Amino acid sequence: MRIGVIGAGQLGGTLATWCAESGHEVAVTSRHPERLREQVDRMNGKLRVMSIAQAASFGEMVIFAPNWSGAREAIDLTRSALEGKVVLDATNPADGAPSLGAFTGAFGGGGFSGASVKSAEAVAAAVNGPPSEAADRMLSRAGGKSGLETLIEWAPGAHWAKAFNTISTDVLSRRRGHDPLLAEFVCTDERDAREAACQIIRDLGFAPFYAGGAKAARLTETGGPLQSREVDVQDATDALADALAGLR
Numbered sequence: 001m002r003i004g005v006i007g008a009g010q011l012g013g014t015l016a017t018w019c020a021e022s023g024h025e026v027a028v029t030s031r032h033p034e035r036l037r038e039q040v041d042r043m044n045g046k047l048r049v050m051s052i053a054q055a056a057s058f059g060e061m062v063i064f065a066p067n068w069s070g071a072r073e074a075i076d077l078t079r080s081a082l083e084g085k086v087v088l089d090a091t092n093p094a095d096g097a098p099s100l101g102a103f104t105g106a107f108g109g110g111g112f113s114g115a116s117v118k119s120a121e122a123v124a125a126a127v128n129g130p131p132s133e134a135a136d137r138m139l140s141r142a143g144g145k146s147g148l149e150t151l152i153e154w155a156p157g158a159h160w161a162k163a164f165n166t167i168s169t170d171v172l173s174r175r176r177g178h179d180p181l182l183a184e185f186v187c188t189d190e191r192d193a194r195e196a197a198c199q200i201i202r203d204l205g206f207a208p209f210y211a212g213g214a215k216a217a218r219l220t221e222t223g224g225p226l227q228s229r230e231v232d233v234q235d236a237t238d239a240l241a242d243a244l245a246g247l248r
């Protein structure tokens with residue numbers, strides 16, 4: 001598949017290299033293309049550098065990994081090219097790589113007292129989808145918006161999914177392709193985006209795990225309970241249940 005990677009920094013550059021190693025044709029972007037020369041040369045033509053707009057057009061799928069502070073500008077340059085395409089959002093709506101202990105209880109104060117968020121219905125809905133309404137309903141009562149929901153507002157024609165945003169590249173590199181496989185949480189409301197995200201996650205040596213829709217992405221982003229959680233795939237259901245329970 002042709003993949004455009006917008007923002008080839010620590011995360012985007014790593015994912016781009018792994019996608020190219022997995023046999024995909026990959027275009028990376030930088031406003032300083034000379035900094036990517038060594039990385040591109042090492043990949044023997046499987047990786048090329050393009051402008052942000054060109055990479056968005058080139059990709060049948062796009063991985064979106066700029067700094068959050070540059071996200072709006074990157075969207076403004078690519079909105080029409082992203083129309084109708086699956087876009088995997090790997091950002092966090094605050095800059096910096098995920099670090100341990102990031103959960104700050106940012107969901108507090110939303111009035112969850114009436115809901116038993118650990119209910120079987122909620123967890124099953126969040127995990128199994130397609131509808132993640134139960135989990136999303138509870139999250140919406142916590143107020144606020146996920147970074148993914150913000151991106152959907154900025155580029156509503158793209159088919160967005162959240163993935164690759166919870167774990168640092170150090171941990172991803174250490175765990176890639178090793179048993180037990182590391183769970184990669186996926187949040188999306190679009191079936192094609194969910195399928196594409198799951199496929200790429202498998203191609204790169206991880207285990208996709210559906211955590212809910214765009215609203216549920218808050219669970220995985222900066223300040224959320226799944227941020228920086230290194231979870232083996234067999235423990236992912238429990239991790240998601242704990243994350244939802246923490247919203248009470």
Ligand SMILES: NC(=O)c1ccc[n+]([C@@H]2O[C@H](COP(=O)([O-])OP(=O)(O)OC[C@H]3O[C@@H](n4cnc5c(N)ncnc54)[C@H](OP(=O)(O)O)[C@@H]3O)[C@@H](O)[C@H]2O)c1
Pocket residue numbers: 006007008009010011012029030031032052065066067068069070071073074090091092093094095096097098164165166167168169170
């Ligand atoms: N690093 C990790 O381990 C990790 C893990 C999970 C999630 N994340 C998330 O991934 C995102 C990027 O983090 P990072 O650590 O990879 O950052 P980084 O190494 O600083 O790289 C950021 C990239 O964003 C690009 N960028 C900045 N402003 C831009 C703009 N206005 N338009 C287009 N591109 C722009 C930069 O491109 P130029 O070369 O043109 O400056 C650079 O390639 C963050 O949201 C972070 O939370 C990071």
